[in-house]
Amino acid sequence: MTDLATYNFAYLDEQTKRMIRRAILKAIAIPGYQVPFASREMPMPYGWGTGGVQVTASIIGPEDVLKVIDQGADDTTNAVSIRAFFQKVANVAVTTHTKDATIIQTRHRIPEQKLAEGQVLVYQVPIPEPLRFLEPRETETRKMHALEEYGLMHVKLYEDIAHNGRISKTYAYPVKVAGRYVMDPSPTPKFDNPKMHMSEALQLFGAGREKRIYAVPPYTEVVSLDFEDYPFEIQKFEQPCALCGAQGVYLDEVVLDDKGGRMFVCSDTDHCEDRREHGHAGEMLAQNKEAAE
Amino acid sequence: MSNPDNQELQAATDTPLLKVSGVSKFYGSRIGCKDVSFELWPGEVLAIVGESGSGKTTLLNCLSTRLMPTTGSVEYRMRDGNFRDLYHMSEAERRFLMRTDWGFVHQNPADGLRMTVSAGANVGERLMAVGDRHYGNIRATANDWLTRVEIGTDRIDDQPRAFSGGMRQRLQIARNLVTSPRLVFMDEPTGGLDVSVQARLLDLVRGLVNDLGLSAIVVTHDLAVARLLSHRMMVMKDGHVIEHGLTDRVLDDPREPYTQLLVSSILQV
Numbered sequence: 001m002t003d004l005a006t007y008n009f010a011y012l013d014e015q016t017k018r019m020i021r022r023a024i025l026k027a028i029a030i031p032g033y034q035v036p037f038a039s040r041e042m043p044m045p046y047g048w049g050t051g052g053v054q055v056t057a058s059i060i061g062p063e064d065v066l067k068v069i070d071q072g073a074d075d076t077t078n079a080v081s082i083r084a085f086f087q088k089v090a091n092v093a094v095t096t097h098t099k100d101a102t103i104i105q106t107r108h109r110i111p112e113q114k115l116a117e118g119q120v121l122v123y124q125v126p127i128p129e130p131l132r133f134l135e136p137r138e139t140e141t142r143k144m145h146a147l148e149e150y151g152l153m154h155v156k157l158y159e160d161i162a163h164n165g166r167i168s169k170t171y172a173y174p175v176k177v178a179g180r181y182v183m184d185p186s187p188t189p190k191f192d193n194p195k196m197h198m199s200e201a202l203q204l205f206g207a208g209r210e211k212r213i214y215a216v217p218p219y220t221e222v223v224s225l226d227f228e229d230y231p232f233e234i235q236k237f238e239q240p241c242a243l244c245g246a247q248g249v250y251l252d253e254v255v256l257d258d259k260g261g262r263m264f265v266c267s268d269t270d271h272c273e274d275r276r277e278h279g280h281a282g283e284m285l286a287q288n289k290e291a292a293e
Numbered sequence: 294m295s296n297p298d299n300q301e302l303q304a305a306t307d308t309p310l311l312k313v314s315g316v317s318k319f320y321g322s323r324i325g326c327k328d329v330s331f332e333l334w335p336g337e338v339l340a341i342v343g344e345s346g347s348g349k350t351t352l353l354n355c356l357s358t359r360l361m362p363t364t365g366s367v368e369y370r371m372r373d374g375n376f377r378d379l380y381h382m383s384e385a386e387r388r389f390l391m392r393t394d395w396g397f398v399h400q401n402p403a404d405g406l407r408m409t410v411s412a413g414a415n416v417g418e419r420l421m422a423v424g425d426r427h428y429g430n431i432r433a434t435a436n437d438w439l440t441r442v443e444i445g446t447d448r449i450d451d452q453p454r455a456f457s458g459g460m461r462q463r464l465q466i467a468r469n470l471v472t473s474p475r476l477v478f479m480d481e482p483t484g485g486l487d488v489s490v491q492a493r494l495l496d497l498v499r500g501l502v503n504d505l506g507l508s509a510i511v512v513t514h515d516l517a518v519a520r521l522l523s524h525r526m527m528v529m530k531d532g533h534v535i536e537h538g539l540t541d542r543v544l545d546d547p548r549e550p551y552t553q554l555l556v557s558s559i560l561q562v
Contacts, residue, residue, distance in 0.1 A: 147385045151392075151422025155407070158414045158421065161428055162450050227428040 010057040010090040016040055020058040020213070024204060027215035032177030033145070034128050039211040043085075048078060049107060050208030052124030053085070056105050059120060059204070060086065065093045067101035072109035072250065072267035079107075096270050108171075110192040112249050112271040115201035117218065123186045125207040128214060130174045130184035150182050153225055161230055170235065176223045177216055185222075191234045191250045196222040241266045242284035244275035308370060310335050310476060310508050311356070316365030318351050324532035325351035329365070331527065331537065335475070338502055338509045340523035340540065342516060342555070348532040349512045350480060356510060357397055357478045358387050369476075392422050396469030400481035402461035405468070406453045412439065412464055413449040419472045438467040442497060459490035463497065470501060479511045483518055495521050516559055520544055528552050 008014065016038075023037035042050040060066065066086050070079040074096040082105060083094050095101050098111040105122040115121060131141040134152045144150070153174050160168045173190035177183045185196060186205060196203060196216060203216040216222060226232040240247045242263040249271065251264040263284055266272035276285065309332040318325035326348035333339055341349045354360035356367055358379050368376040372394065379387065391397070399405040406415055416435040417425075425431055436446050442463040444456075453461050462482065469477060482498065483491040499522055502509055511522055519526050519540060526543050528536040528551070536549045547553045 143384075147388060149388065149422065151418055154421040154426070155410055155414045155418050158417055158428065158431065159410050162411055162413055162432075226426075228426050229429050 007089045009062075010060050010086070011042075012040065012054065012057045016054075017058040020054055023213045024055065024058065024215065027204070027213050028202070028217050030181070031216055031220050032181030032183040032214060034212040034214045036211055037213050039208045042208065044081070046209040047126060049082060049105070049124035051206030051210075051213070052105050052107070052122050052208075053082060053206075054208060055122045055204050055206035055213065056082075056086065056103060057090070059122075060090055060092060060103060062090070062092065064102045065095050065100055067095050067098065067104045067270075068106075069104065069109060069111070069268075069270075070107045071252070072111075073269045075269060097274070098268075098270055108187050108189070109250070109267060110188060110195045112246075112266070112268045113274075114195075115199060117200045119201040121199075121201050121203045123188075123203065123205045125184070125186040125205045125212075126209070127172075128184060128186075128205065128207040128210050128212040130172075130182050145181060148180070150176075150225075153182055154227070157225060157227065157230075161227070167226065167230055167232070173232075174225050176225060178220050179223075182225070183214060183216075183222075189235065189250060190224065190232075193222070193224045193232070194234065198222075237264060239264055240282060241272060241275075242282045244272045244280045244285070245282040246272065246275055246280070309333060310337075310370050312368040312376065313356065314366055314368075316352070316355050316362045316367060318348075318355050318360065318362045324348070326355065326529070326532045329527075329534055331534075333476075333508055333510065335508055336506045337525065338507075338511060338523045340519035340526040341510065341512045341529060342514065342519050342526055343529035344514060344555075347529040349514075349529055351532075352529070353478055353480055353510065353512045357395065358391070359397075372475075392419055393472050394474050394476065396466075396474045396477040398462075398465055398469055398477065398479040398482050400484045402453065402458070402465045405465045406461060408454050409452060411450045411452055412444065412456070415453065415464060415468050416471050419468065423472060434471060438471055439464075441501070442467040443493075459486055459494060462486065462494060466498065466501070470505065470507075473505065475508060477507055477509045479509060479513075481513055481515075482511065483513070483515065491518075498522060516544060516555065528555065 020037055023035045027033065027035045040054060042053055044050060066083065068079040068083040070076040073079060086092055087094055098113040103120045103122060104111065107124045110121065129141055131144060131152060134156055135141050157167050171189045172184050172187045173193055175183050175185055175193060185193060198219055200218055202218050205214045224232040237251045241249065241251060243265050246266055250267045252267045254263050254265055256262055311333040314330045316329045317327045329352055341352060343349050355362040367379045369379055370376050413432060413435040416438050417431040420431050420434060435449060439446055439449060444460055444463060453464055456464060483494055486494060495518060513519055523540045526540045527534050530551050536543060536552045543552065544556055547556050
């Protein structure tokens with residue numbers, strides 16, 4: 001890649017990276033606290049992961065191996081483009097295998113495979129403020145964070161139970177980090193919330209449009225908010241993955257035809273492929289094989 | 294009020310709840326309120342009356358720390374019996390006090406309520422803010438309070454937007470009293486309500502104040518409200534307190550010419 005010289009390594013200039021790294025260090029020092037940073041224009045529109053890309057660009061080195069997922073999949077537009085972007089501007093190795101990656105940039109999922117020490121999970125965050133839709137004034141929400149006034153968060157959960165008989169929030173489910181800050185875990189399904197608790201990997205959150213970075217350091221307590229008589233629960237799926245037969249994983253619904261046909265498959269494509277390679281087969285896959293024979 | 298703390302209660306009623314000395318607020322060179330001093334005792338309701346622009350609300354806002362006065366001090370007796378100067382407390386302490394030991398009833402219920410969450414959540418918010426995490430208990434308490442302020446329990450999941458003015462005001466009162474505060478500030482609690490609704494609300498507030506042994510500071514321009522609710526009253530004019538005394542004495546035997554004018558201008562039907 002001779003034309004790499006026209007870019008600085010990993011696209012951002014060194015001063016910008018330095019600024020973002022300082023924000024990241026501060027975020028790690030105060031788990032769950034939203035650190036403002038001078039978000040830059042990136043060669044992609046807001047809402048496509050400009051925050052995550054800036055965080056990744058600031059921490060990536062030539063030795064790193066990058067994996068990018070979008071809703072758990074390695075092969076969707078957003079994931080493919082961001083992966084190609086870093087291949088081009090940082091010339092780093094990329095992978096789709098969770099266990100081989102040192103940096104995983106994600107939109108809306110945490111990989112099914114347990115992350116290990118030394119790995120970094122970078123989230124693309126659209127709205128970092130968990131109190132946003134309850135209290136629109138940013139001055140007020142900052143004060144509420146500072147004074148640890150989080151009663152309002154439970155008002156939201158109360159409303160859910162009052163109207164639906166259960167806490168109906170299924171994604172961006174608020175968590176309390178290290179017993180102090182209430183944090184929005186970006187729109188990951190609440191299925192993934194328990195994976196954040198005491199995670200061995202470092203978790204960084206970048207919100208480009210909102211200009212905020214926050215973090216959960218490894219081995220940090222992350223507790224999902226709930227009521228004593230309505231405890232936090234994750235989604236349960238009635239059937240296993242149609243392709244790999246996995247149970248206890250997050251599934252996507254895929255509509256197959258206009259006659260009500262549908263299948264449920266792993267949202268984490270890497271996990272699904274890996275299982276199939278190791279001989280696991282779900283209902284659909286078994287049927288296809290029979291048909292082929 | 295039967296058991297153990299009788300002695301403590303006795304001691305508690307011997308000392309004032311709120312000591313106000315020399316509170317003044319200037320807006321530039323204009324006077325908001327000037328050199329106001331008084332003491333408020335436990336279980337006592339004080340009315341502040343006067344015409345529009347006389348500084349009633351400025352004074353109320355100063356007392357409730359929603360506004361910083363230019364000079365003066367307000368001391369409040371905390372639950373541990375010690376007096377604390379409100380303006381020297383940290384913001385965190387002040388906000389905690391405001392949502393536990395105090396209540397503030399706004400003239401316009403929309404200012405004091407969350408209009409987009411249900412009545413139950415409005416009442417429960419303070420409980421959740423002080424750490425109650427049991428949905429069943431919160432809901433039971435909310436139900437209980439809605440009954441006490443005469444709102445049907447079938448309305449618990451409705452938003453205050455669907456409530457009438459009088460219901461909203463009663464809901465606001467319930468929301469403030471749920472943490473059993475010791476001091477409630479009310480800014481024209483019956484303003485904007487029609488007379489029959491006013492009468493019911495006043496009846497309700499009077500009952501609650503008696504039952505709970507609340508202290509209250511009520512700002513009103515309506516002398517009838519002051520007569521019905523308060524034990525003592527202060528008459529304000531141009532930012533100054535011009536007359537101060539027992540409500541019946543002030544209303545039946547006003548001494549200052551301005552108070553005489555006020556009393557004589559009550560409409561007789």
